[in-house]
Amino acid sequence: MIRASLSVPNGISGFWRFRKGAPKVRVYGGYALDDKRRFTGEDRAQRFLEAFRFDSVPANEAIAAGTPVGPLFAYFNNDSWTDQPFAEGAVLIGDAAGWNDPINGLGLSITYRDVRMVSDILKAAGPGAKPDFAPYAEERYERMRRLRFAGQLQAALDMEFGDTARARRHAYHHRRMSDPTLGMHGVAVLAGPEMVPPEFFTEDHRQRVLEAG
Numbered sequence: 001m002i003r004a005s006l007s008v009p010n011g012i013s014g015f016w017r018f019r020k021g022a023p024k025v026r027v028y029g030g031y032a033l034d035d036k037r038r039f040t041g042e043d044r045a046q047r048f049l050e051a052f053r054f055d056s057v058p059a060n061e062a063i064a065a066g067t068p069v070g071p072l073f074a075y076f077n078n079d080s081w082t083d084q085p086f087a088e089g090a091v092l093i094g095d096a097a098g099w100n101d102p103i104n105g106l107g108l109s110i111t112y113r114d115v116r117m118v119s120d121i122l123k124a125a126g127p128g129a130k131p132d133f134a135p136y137a138e139e140r141y142e143r144m145r146r147l148r149f150a151g152q153l154q155a156a157l158d159m160e161f162g163d164t165a166r167a168r169r170h171a172y173h174h175r176r177m178s179d180p181t182l183g184m185h186g187v188a189v190l191a192g193p194e195m196v197p198p199e200f201f202t203e204d205h206r207q208r209v210l211e212a213g
């Protein structure tokens, strides 16, 4: 995966390319919510590819001049959650229990951990016994709170547009060179949210990361 986050005149930010075996790639791009009708109509896939034509990334010409071979889908970047993912006779896992903003790309990791935790609880309870899902609910509550926080920071940094957002992004990348702790939300995404101390999921930290510089 090649990932870049840019602020560019044509309003596409934070784009991703996934190699699918030459000469195919899958491309993702983020654009503003108030521009949500931008890629509609029959030629939307082609126009989406053309939006990757940036002066700062000349090699993107290969994408912009490409031929769409699959559909173009758009998704809102958001989270959903429940504080108690179980009830008498039922337990929710994966997206049904609440999803994390796809900007983090963690949906399957979250789902697999849910499966493991719920399976372990069911196995420990044994046949006929009432399983206690409270530890799963407690762990998931904090895990998703932290991932929600990380996703919100990433979205504010990579997926906001206009001069103010661009200046903040620029300042963030500069400040991060001398203070790597500003990027701890990225560690939470890559290594697991429990690997990062709790003080990096607070309003103080959010303000520190997002200050204009």
Ligand SMILES: Cc1cc2nc3c(=O)[nH]c(=O)nc-3n(C[C@H](O)[C@H](O)[C@H](O)COP(=O)(O)OP(=O)(O)OC[C@H]3O[C@@H](n4cnc5c(N)ncnc54)[C@H](O)[C@@H]3O)c2cc1C
Residues within 6 Å of the ligand: 075, 093, 094, 095, 096, 099, 102, 105, 106, 107, 108, 109, 111
């Ligand atoms: C834009 C986007 C990008 C993403 N990128 C990533 C990524 O890079 N990495 C990552 O890990 N995750 C990513 N995800 C998230 C990931 O796809 C989901 O979190 C994951 O698929 C959730 O798994 P799940 O089993 O809970 O739900 P699903 O995969 O949605 O599976 C639920 C299944 O239940 C079926 N179903 C629904 N209702 C019924 C019914 N009544 N009867 C029978 N079957 C039913 C559905 O058809 C579906 O097959 C992304 C999501 C989006 C939207």
